Amino acid sequence: xxxxxxxxxxxxxxxxxxxxxxxxxxxxxxxxxxxxxxxxxxxxxxxxxxxxxxxxxxxxxxxxxxxxxxxxxxxxxxxxxxxxxxxxxxxxxxxxxxxxxxxxxxxxxxxxxxxxxxxxxxxxxxxxxxxxxxxxxxxxxxxxxxxxxxxxxxxxxxxxxxxxxxxxxxxxxxxxxxxxxxxxxxxxxxxxxxxxxxxxxxxxxxxxxxxxxxxxxxxxxxxxxxxxxxxxxxxxxxxxxxxxxxxxxxxxxxxxxxxxxxxxxxxxxxxxxxxxxxxxxxxxxxxxxxxxxxxxxxxxxxxxxxxxxxxxxxxxxxxxxxxxxxxxxxxxxxxxxxxxxxxxxxxxxxxxxxxxxxxxxxxxxxxxxxxxxxxxxxxxxxxxxxxxxxxxxxxxxxxxxxxxxxxxxxxxxxxxxxxxxxxxxxxxxxxxxxxxxxxxxxxxxxxxxxxxxxxxxxxxxxxxxxxxxxxxxxxxxxxxxxxxxxxxxxxxxxxxxxxxxxxxxxxxxxxxxxxxxxxxxxxxxxxxxxxxxxxxxxxxxxxxxxxxxxxxxxxxxxxxxxxxxxxxxxxxxxxxxxxxxxxxxxxxxxxxxxxxxxxxxxxxxxxxxxxxxxxxxxxxxxxxxxxxxxxxxxxxxxxxxxxxxxxxxxxxxxxxxxxxxxxxxxxxxxxxxxxxxxxxxxxxxxxxxxxxxxxxxxxxxxxxxxxxxxxxx
Numbered sequence: 243x244x245x246x247x248x249x250x251x252x253x254x255x256x257x258x259x260x261x262x263x264x265x266x267x268x269x270x271x272x273x274x275x276x277x278x279x280x281x282x283x284x285x286x287x288x289x290x291x292x293x294x295x296x297x298x299x300x301x302x303x304x305x306x307x308x309x310x311x312x313x314x315x316x317x318x319x320x321x322x323x324x325x326x327x328x329x330x331x332x333x334x335x336x337x338x339x340x341x342x343x344x345x346x347x348x349x350x351x352x353x354x355x356x357x358x359x360x361x362x363x364x365x366x367x368x369x370x371x372x373x374x375x376x377x378x379x380x381x382x383x384x385x386x387x388x389x390x391x392x393x394x395x396x397x398x399x400x401x402x403x404x405x406x407x408x409x410x411x412x413x414x415x416x417x418x419x420x421x422x423x424x425x426x427x428x429x430x431x432x433x434x435x436x437x438x439x440x441x442x443x444x445x446x447x448x449x450x451x452x453x454x455x456x457x458x459x460x461x462x463x464x465x466x467x468x469x470x471x472x473x474x475x476x477x478x479x480x481x482x483x484x485x486x487x488x489x490x491x492x493x494x495x496x497x498x499x500x501x502x503x504x505x506x507x508x509x510x511x512x513x514x515x516x517x518x519x520x521x522x523x524x525x526x527x528x529x530x531x532x533x534x535x536x537x538x539x540x541x542x543x544x545x546x547x548x549x550x551x552x553x554x555x556x557x558x559x560x561x562x563x564x565x566x567x568x569x570x571x572x573x574x575x576x577x578x579x580x581x582x583x584x585x586x587x588x589x590x591x592x593x594x595x596x597x598x599x600x601x602x603x604x605x606x607x608x609x610x611x612x613x614x615x616x617x618x619x620x621x622x623x624x625x626x627x628x629x630x631x632x633x634x635x636x637x638x639x640x641x642x643x644x645x646x647x648x649x650x651x652x653x654x655x656x657x658x659x660x661x662x663x664x665x666x667x668x669x670x671x672x673x674x675x676x677x678x679x680x681x682x683x684x685x686x687x688x689x690x691x692x693x694x695x696x697x698x699x700x701x702x703x704x705x706x707x708x709x710x711x712x713x714x715x716x717x718x719x720x721x722x723x724x725x726x727x728x729x730x731x732x733x734x735x736x737x738x739x740x741x742x743x744x745x746x747x748x749x750x751x752x753x754x755x756x757x758x759x760x761x762x763x764x765x766x767x768x769x770x771x772x773x774x775x776x777x778x779x780x781x782x783x784x785x786x787x788x789x790x791x792x793x794x795x796x797x798x799x800x801x802x803x804x805x806x807x808x809x810x811x812x813x814x815x816x817x818x819x820x821x822x823x824x825x826x827x828x829x830x831x832x833x834x835x836x837x838x839x840x841x842x843x844x845x846x847x848x849x850x851x852x853x854x855x856x857x858x859x860x861x862x863x864x865x866x867x868x869x870x871x872x873x874x875x876x877x878x879x880x881x882x883x884x885x886x887x888x889x890x891x892x893x894x895x896x897x898x899x900x901x902x903x904x905x906x907x908x909x910x911x912x913x914x915x916x917x918x919x920x921x922x923x924x925x926x927x928x929x930x931x932x933x934x935x936x937x938x939x940x941x942x943x944x945x946x947x948x949x950x951x952x953x954x955x
Contacts, residue, residue, distance in 0.1 A: 246359030261297040273474040277321040293334035308363040326374035335381025342559040350550035357415035398462040401444035408438035410558035414546030418526035419538030454487035516803040551952040557924030574762035580747035588665035592624025596671035598727035621655035669697040697721035715740040732915035767830035771916040780836040782808035798882035817845035891939035
């Protein structure tokens with residue numbers, strides 16, 4: 243058993259010079275019963291945009307405060323301790339940007355042990371401790387609550403979660419042991435592993451209460467008063483705390499191992515075996531079914547130190563920084579003051595993609611949206627679909643009746659192009675063919691104002707060619723969404739030589755208004771995401787053409803850690819779309835891209851691949867086997883992986899040399915946001931540097947020094 247009080251934490255505290263320290267402010271509260279509760283308020287002195295974080299100096303100060311309160315409790319001065327946060331925030335956990343800079347595994351181990359020492363005191367005060375979760379509680383913030391004897395939550399709290407697995411770590415200050423022993427293994431698996439892997443899904447306060455993480459939930463208007471009254475009831479015995487989800491003996495013997503086995507199978511099927519943190523978390527949750535808390539904490543110490551020191555955490559922090567900072571300040575975006583106000587949006591088309599656009603624009607911008615198509619039947623069908631989707635949102639409680647009716651009233655359909663005259667922003671969602679796009683823009687340009695913005699959603703065609711027949715090409719921008727439109731956070735904004743700063747500024751402001759992250763790219767084939775995905779898909783297609791078995795090809799890509807295997811991805815985006823993208827890229831760069839006639843033949847079939855219940859590709863359909871044309875020179879998994887790694891590194895270097903984007907960080911950001919490229923790869927460049935592909939491709943690395951974990955430096 244680790245004796246945390248005997249550990250010298252001074253090497254850790256010596257690194258906290260730049261820490262924004264969260265103070266532990268104590269005041270005594272005399273409850274109605276006459277009992278005294280010492281209430282700690284965590285406050286870093288900043289507003290709600292800078293959450294409380296738990297760095298070395300903060301933990302040292304909190305530890306000293308808790309030690310002092312333990313003495314007061316022993317002397318009978320206080321009968322309980324409560325802990326809460328400044329307005330809207332309990333704590334957002336450790337400051338991970340600082341954690342990523344730790345110089346050694348030994349220091350990483352100290353941060354794990356310091357967290358356990360300090361937060362663990364909440365259960366060793368000699369009197370009950372109450373966590374009053376008054377707002378955001380992430381990671382170590384939630385672990386403050388888990389280490390406390392009782393927990394209440396503000397019904398308006400922004401988010402509650404243990405997001406560590408998303409960033410290549412594990413809940414390492416008690417969460418991996420305490421949570422399953424509080425709410426049962428199945429619920430803990432959801433919070434610790436499943437939610438982080440679902441784009442870092444957070445819990446709402448009611449969900450946290452329903453799961454049994456919180457013992458009581460109170461409205462914001464009287465949250466602290468109600469929590470103190472409830473705590474007084476607990477202390478006096480008038481309030482009985484019931485925890486229905488606490489695991490019993492039978493759950494530990496039977497349900498626990500079954501749930502762990504099922505979770506392991508799910509992980510292997512869904513994400514492969516490359517990411518470390520989900521499996522480390524799974525092992526910790528498995529072992530939490532037995533043994534002491536001290537043993538559980540010791541396991542967390544070692545696991546957290548190992549992960550902090552690893553390459554995947556370093557890459558994850560690079561990716562996290564891109565998403566949190568670079569994405570919010572797009573490189574190359576003109577001054578937003580140049581943007582044209584958008585008071586009405588026009589969408590050319592009324593099909594599925596156009597309907598997705600319309601729903602997004604009307605929900606986020608709250609302005610009139612007009613759609614058009616070749617005939618009234620298609621227009622009516624499009625409008626009906628949009629109204630139906632609004633109805634679904636209303637049924638789910640995401641819109642109230644008034645809001646839903648307002649949105650429906652803002653969407654109109656027409657075949658009369660003259661109604662587009664007062665649209666400020668018009669985007670096309672028509673067939674991916676240059677001539678078609680040129681024609682619809684010619685019709686609309688004759689109607690709209692000279693300064694109205696025209697946007698094309700092309701995924702791979704030349705934006706300049708699309709606009710070559712416009713009278714005012716300076717108004718044209720590429721505005722490339724990713725499917726599904728409502729979910730994927732990226733828009734590639736494409737500038738051509740003629741594009742005016744006002745048009746570009748408007749595009750960036752609109753993207754932000756839609757809740758999307760925008761990256762500026764040059765007008766190059768495939769832009770960023772599709773250009774690199776085409777490299778991945780092309781190498782898969784090449785290997786199949788050479789005669790390599792389908793499953794060998796699929797397995798070859800596993801070390802990349804991508805969310806989908808190549809043919810799983812192709813089957814999702816559509817074989818016709820994939821064939822078109824490959825043809826476009828091979829026509830532009832015939833010496834570097836592979837296009838296969840097989841794609842066109844397979845695109846004519848109703849089903850191409852067979853998949854298991856988890857969506858994993860298991861083989862070709864019989865119909866696909868009949869039309870496939872292959873040679874008899876199969877290649878190994880290693881050869882396929884080497885081709886794709888080297889090919890990606892080569893293509894990314896060429897893109898940088900050509901100025902498709904300013905820096906490699908923009909490529910990584912596009913891959914993370916537009917293709918769900920794993921955080922543990924850091925997008926792509928840290929991974930390609932790490933495996934030697936960058937050196938193979940161009941004799942250097944994208945990052946100098948390469949982004950590596952403590953253990954590899």
